[in-house]
Amino acid sequence: MKIFKWSLTLLTITSIYSCSTNIDQRTQLVNLCSFISTSSSTLPIPNSTITSSSIVPNGTVVSNYPLPEHCLVTGVAGAYTGADKVSYGTGFELRLPLNWNGRFMFQGGGGSEGSVPAAIGVAGSMTPALSQGWAVVTQDGGHANTVLTAAGKATLDFLSEPNATIEWGYGSIDKATQTAKSIIKTFYGRSPDRSYHVGCSTGGRQGMEFMQRFPSYFDGVVSGDPVYDLTAITQSEVNSLQAIASLVSKDANGNAQFNQSFTVADQGLFTQAILEACDANDGAVDGVIDNPSSCKFDPATYVFKSTQPLMCSGAKTAACLSSDQITAIKKINQGPTTSAGASVVVPSGTKIEGYPYDGGFMAATGIPTRNIGTATAAPGNLALGTNQIGYYISPQIPTLVPYKSWSFDIDPPRLQANHPVIAASTNIDSFVNKGGKVIWYHGASDPGPSAAYTVNYFKNINNKYSNAQNFSRLFLVPNMGHCSGGPSTDQFDMLTPMVNWVEKGIAPESVIASGSGFNSPPAARTRPLCAYPKSAKYTGPVAGDVGNAANFTCQ
């Protein structure tokens, strides 16, 4: 009883103390937030400036999310003038919640970057980590598109400035992390308890850069649809565009009329065939091929149950695809080869991949978005994708249009072997030895960086490290395009499983995802994503609800 009373007294004292401390702490943090803007000289990277620091009130809406009270810090780390006379530096944004949970998140960038995203922690489909008490940083890849265009340059022209190229490869994420951790220590009086990276596409590559080049920075890395070897991945895109261009006529300027290659009806015919062939393999006919490894599908020989072959035996009709169309599809699937039929490996050592057949291969967010386009939208691989190649060859030809001229017989050796944007090394000893964890995810119908690259890297890590199960998981997302989209369960939170793995030792074997864009009922579904090589199998009642994750197990 005595102990009980004493405990109660202690509890009361502690409560009063912590209450008053919180008020004092809040006032202290509000004052510190103002002070941060005067502390540029304490930053770890030379030539760094904090541009502003101010309190953002509770409830302020950013990107449609109401946010908790936090200190917003903006600045530039490592400013310099490039050899091209352009002003460069790592623009960054750091948001520091007053009610901090002790965790730090690097929110990865996208595309060629060039602007600073709102650092609220929404990488992937997550709700803002900032709202859960995380400190979050974002950066711009070390170059500002507005500065480049004001100087009369294209937004990719930073790739002609050697230092700016290194900064986009890995320098900027290093500088932003060091700077953020320094400011966090100033603001909260201590370093983060745990640090995590989350990103997709370029952000996925950045996670791999951290593991390979800065292994001490993060405890956990979530890497989605990573473009980890652009010299190879852009070649996959060239191969796809060339396959489509071979089917169509050119306009007066010599540009291929990509959208003439496959009508929407033709795209649907292909999807109908692959689903008829493989959809049921996972136990549910639902428009999703959950176990693509079981899908033995050859569009050249596939015959519909109606006895109609997918490939026309004679002239093209609405019921079949021409042999040229089938040839193009197979070329995209198989990846480029030399004229002698050999696979192509770029100087970095990465083999150029094709795109796996999947339920979303010919969905709007699959190959059509990137290589066919529509009457009003050009193929995405014409822009951000293949036009980077001119910067990755030596000497550079920024105006190169690879789909018109690139030869897989002679041109791949022109690519640089050690370009700073390549993060293909499987030497992650330091990251592994300190207990780092990594979760990969990839849309199985991603028409930019093929899921095949991530599967290969995951397998290479498994082959190299006998304990890979202790630190590495891959989740493929059927039907999903590049980082999101498609008739898929593209909404999921990989950060929480990562935190549970790092902090509680619970390895993720499945992650429940949701989606609302399915083409057959139910349009909205939940479904487990399964740790590769397992996949979701329908194990519910006969004719049960395919929209309910509980009716599936990972097998």
Ligand SMILES: [Ca+2]
């Ligand atoms: Ca299915």
